[in-house]
Amino acid sequence: MVHAETPLGSAGTQETDRPVLRVSGLSKRFGATQALQDVDLDIAHGEIHALIGPNGSGKSTLIKILAGYHHAAPGAAAELDGEPFDLGQVTGSRHDRLRFVHQELGLVGELSATDNLALSRGFARTALGNIRWPEMERRTTALVERFGLGIDVRRPLSTATPVQRAVVAIAAALQGWEGRRGVLVLDEPTAVLPPGEVARLFDIVREIRDSGASVLYVSHRMDEIFALADRVTVIRGGRRIATRRVDELTPRSLAELMAGEETETEHRPRPVSDGAAAVLEVRGLSAGPLHGVDFTLARGERLGITGLVGSGHEVVPYAVCGAYGGPVRGQVRVPERSPRWVDAKDAGRLGVPLVPADRAGEGVIGDFSVGENLTLPLLDRLRARAGRLHRRRESSLAEEWIRRVGVRAAGRGARITTLSGGNQQKVVVARCLAQQPPVLVLCEPTAGVDIATRLQLYDLIERQADEGMGVIVSSSDTEDLLALCTRVLVVRDGRIVREISGRDITEPALVHAMEGTE
Template sequence: MHADTSPETTRGSAGTDESDRPVLRVSGLSKRFGGTQALKDVDLEIAPGEIHALIGPNGSGKSTLIKILAGYHHAEPGAVAELDGEPFGLGQVTGSRHDRLRFVHQELGLVGELSATDNLALSRGFARTAVGNIRWPEMERRTTALVERFGLAIDVRRPLSTATPVQRAVVAIAAALQGWEGRRGVLVLDEPTAVLPPGEVARLFDIVREIRDSGASVLYVSHRMDEIFALADRVTVIRGGRRIATRRVAELTPRSLAELMAGEEMETTYRPRLPAATDSAVLEVRNLWAGPLRDIGFSLARGERLGITGLVGSGHEVVPYAVCGAYTGAVRGRVRLPERSGRWTDAKNAGGLGIPLVPADRAGEGVIGDFSVGENLTLPLLDRLRARAGRLHRRRESSLAEEWIQRVGVRTAGRGARITTLSGGNQQKVVMARCLAQQPPVLVLCEPTAGVDIATRLQLYDLIERQADDGMGVIVSSSDTEDLLALCTRVLVVRDGRIVREISGRDITEPALVHAMEGTE
């Protein structure tokens, strides 16, 4: 039995004519992976011309549901699906009936070395002459027309690696919507704002509304409640593989939505406790130049949570990599850990200081997909885990992995499970545990809650605050103002490669952060 079966919460409209018929209807959707029940009797209905949000904790089944709709996974027998009244097989990708179900995944699926024109052609083909030659002028006109529909000015011949995040997102949406003008259907957007700075999120919202106003429906997957309330008409909450409720957003509050997600009463706002003043620095950086950075310098105190932020391209995202010795480009400057040795280290050799980094790209930089949870967790600690003759002390390794799985609350079938079987939030916990197990004086985090649901987000906030309370200095590099508000006791704002503003304590507010990033103080 479903947790919420009232007609009002499962239908976009009370009418019965064709215009009110759900454009997408799924019922009885179940999926099992071995001993894990990923989805159990899930129902979903999307009304014509609505933005329907899908939200739930990490591991709730959202990704599995989307992958079944996209044809990546097959559903268990008994599931029923209709697209605009026409039945279709879940897990099948062939047939024109799927042509009105389009997807823009979080990774976008674009080739950065290719132009917007090439990327659009990869999904829908090239225009050719009678003898097979590509009609490039026509291809470029088509691409320009598609992206201009969304008010985007971009050179459609340049590699997408030179485009901004919102430009790449628009190209991915344009690619998905090719040949779909004026037709009913559903566009699935999976975490589309995950890598966008605040100034570009509003523009993407306008584009999503424009898609809805053109007659399409949007299934909008997000972990951010502020996006749900700003954009969606209705929201479906899934938890533990089951549909918990479908509600009109206007009838909800952030607290009531969080309680549906977590299954218990939750505090939806989180502000850090301010640490006692201290002059004891655990990290000092001087005259740092790297990529767009121009002569950056700062100190981090014991127990301090220091935020570093700015718009994409400002240089703030380079700071953590340069400080930890992980930046791949040219770098110069000085870094030191006063309580470790007191000696200054050339920034190009900062990797030798052993400052652990939780990288921004969890999948590409944070985990090794072929390794288990335990192997990912203990990877940088192998020297400590060696027995005689250089062999790995397996029992000690297992004990350490189990200890940190428990300490950070990783939800997993066991330390031997492949890391890719975990949700994004639990993978992030593993990466953080790997860093914390090194017992460093400083922890550096890049976009620590990207793609993480609110329940896991709050768990990570609490974990980070506990480390700071124990005296660890923490750097949080993030374009997410919610993270900065929740975690940081001081924030440095970077613009055009330089620190232009320092905001401390209760002066850290969203308007202050956004104005400083945009240069509109």
């Protein structure tokens, strides 16, 4: 194991005493939000260094600055092997020693491993410009064979397993690496992997480390940190909290570094009245990683559902609303819509609206206006006698909800993509509220919005609950859960493992429950 002040490597050499990567004074602000503040980080030669922190801690911003996607604020400094490089520079041989595998992998499923690797480094060509396919396939095979997964480099990656696709992404990142002293950044690499393939990926990461490279392993799963890392840096609220040797920590002490002291928030929801009627009941819900989930939502309740990535908590809202893409089992009941239980696979008939997690991909239609996006599910109500759309009624409804939720736009006719992310989110929420449902389900409701919009959304959700609407908030952001929820269900390995209510909902309690370190 590596000591905090002593890098791994052959003792006594100047080369191994010097960190491969050193960053100091790293800050970044987005508007009123201070995403990073004076963060220092150093990666030793030949170590697996974990970067861990809760959602919204600044991990993604730090990685994007290292990758050159964002520019750091003035005053930050960075070195690769002792040589300075510009944070924000995306070209140059020194920066080329810093490679990335992002959570989304960046692969084209319709293309083969050979094609995907060529997209990033180019094709081998003859003097006449023809592609030398045998040579390309030999190169790709040599890169992926070291990981021992038997990948057919000519088949489309859509036919490969998740771990095979991860290996291709890693191979693409490592190809053309001059020498072994560099850093491979892996951003949440197990997020798309089934549990059985995680151990295989760990073996691959260790093999990369043993070959002489260093690895920056970004995660918020503590079990992975203890299984894999030599050192860990904890980041919270945009600041580096600590860098420790993993063998000096316990799961609980690491969770305490992540959670910090118990803090109060200005927004704490009022408790639900005892005996409030149920507006949603779920029993035996199974979908994807979920196994037999049961819960009840009361009138006026704000119920949080949370867990780590892959725990299954993110599946619950989609399954409850009839929007999950895979097989679903179990039963759902919304007493105000139907006194009978409905099979979960038919839950969409109950008309429970969903604010999805992916606003751009699932929440808005980019070619439509603000008004069209808002009234889309209400067209049946807005038709005139001849079946045509009653334009005046549609305009009136859109303008009413734009005003009620405080959307800032040039008008209802403005294209939705001209709005900020926060205002787009308000439109999606307004579309759901305009259906006048007894239940509202939100996934990651404040993702990608600024602080002012976050507070506005909190107030809006609180008003709806005060008027009797039942609200489900599925979120990995503890600030959302603290501010909005009267009760939180914590999901781990597809099952509800903890229920936390009222003043017991604290950040340490949530982190310990999600990580299993209660």
